[in-house]
Amino acid sequence: MVGEIILIVEDNPINLKLAKVLLSAEGYEVHVAINAAEALQVLTSCHPALILMDLQLPGKNGLDLTRELKSDPNCKDIVIVARTAYAMKGDEAKAKAAGCDGYMTKPISVATFPGQIADYIKKKTQGHTTVG
Numbered sequence: 001m002v003g004e005i006i007l008i009v010e011d012n013p014i015n016l017k018l019a020k021v022l023l024s025a026e027g028y029e030v031h032v033a034i035n036a037a038e039a040l041q042v043l044t045s046c047h048p049a050l051i052l053m054d055l056q057l058p059g060k061n062g063l064d065l066t067r068e069l070k071s072d073p074n075c076k077d078i079v080i081v082a083r084t085a086y087a088m089k090g091d092e093a094k095a096k097a098a099g100c101d102g103y104m105t106k107p108i109s110v111a112t113f114p115g116q117i118a119d120y121i122k123k124k125t126q127g128h129t130t131v132g
């Protein structure tokens with residue numbers, strides 16, 4: 001929905017820029033962070049509908065950050081969609097175990113990405129926070 005807040009956590013500048021451009025064009029209010037510390041800082045001043053979470057981050061990784069957010073009563077309702085550059089066997093299972101609501105591999109598809117994000121947010125607003 002136009003105006004919904006999305007936080008992109010991504011340390012790769014090219015991936016970050018592409019996701020930001022695509023989601024901004026859809027009318028979302030897009031915030032960005034390049035590591036877990038920045039993400040936590042952003043979350044003190046806004047409450048996103050969805051976080052696009054790179055799993056491979058310098059410092060605290062995306063799985064640890066997801067576990068932290070999902071155990072925080074103020075943040076556990078935020079939909080977290082994991083992104084990973086490597087379709088490693090077991091990555092998706094690890095992401096789900098950490099509390100991620102969804103999983104995407106990079107690179108993103110320009111054609112389908114905005115629709116996928118919209119679906120995750122729609123499912124959340126309908127009360128289904130788990131996306132298969």
Ligand code: MN
Pocket residue numbers: 010011012054055056057058
């Ligand atoms: Mn990364």
